[in-house]
Amino acid sequence: MTAIELSSTAFGDHEAIPRRFSGEGDEVSPPLAWSAAPDGTAELVLVCEDPDAPGGTFLHWLVTGIDPGSSGVAEGEVPSGGHAWPNDFGRVGWGGPMPPPGHGAHRYFFRLYALSEPLPLHGRAGSDAVHRELKGRALASGTLVGTYQR
Numbered sequence: 001m002t003a004i005e006l007s008s009t010a011f012g013d014h015e016a017i018p019r020r021f022s023g024e025g026d027e028v029s030p031p032l033a034w035s036a037a038p039d040g041t042a043e044l045v046l047v048c049e050d051p052d053a054p055g056g057t058f059l060h061w062l063v064t065g066i067d068p069g070s071s072g073v074a075e076g077e078v079p080s081g082g083h084a085w086p087n088d089f090g091r092v093g094w095g096g097p098m099p100p101p102g103h104g105a106h107r108y109f110f111r112l113y114a115l116s117e118p119l120p121l122h123g124r125a126g127s128d129a130v131h132r133e134l135k136g137r138a139l140a141s142g143t144l145v146g147t148y149q150r
Contacts, residue, residue: 023098
């Protein structure tokens with residue numbers, strides 16, 4: 001699978017996510033930039049998950065239908081053409097990091113996928129449904145990991 005470079009001007013890979021983007025701060029989504037998607041990409045999908053959550057992987061952001069010609073998203077915005085889905089907080093769009101106090105640093109995996117066909121998601125799509133539907137559709141992907149603790 002081809003690699004997509006995924007980065008943020010707000011934090012580096014495996015570095016702390018600034019409080020501004022958290023549930024304790026302004027809870028705005030961080031700015032992201034990515035390299036070009038490969039030919040044949042029908043849509044981009046953005047997922048942000050915390051695998052360190054006490055109850056299992058927690059979905060913080062899911063956006064499908066992103067324009068394959070786009071190269072990033074500004075702070076607090078939805079990517080071009082994107083459709084934001086409910087996160088595990090029960091709200092549509094970005095849900096900033098808010099791990100339990102004293103639980104240590106949690107990792108937040110931002111993943112961007114270039115897909116050969118749109119994801120057939122319905123209703124309240126959770127992490128399991130997204131990863132199940134991604135199988136066999138991803139042409140390329142990129143990952144950026146941020147950390148946060150309270």
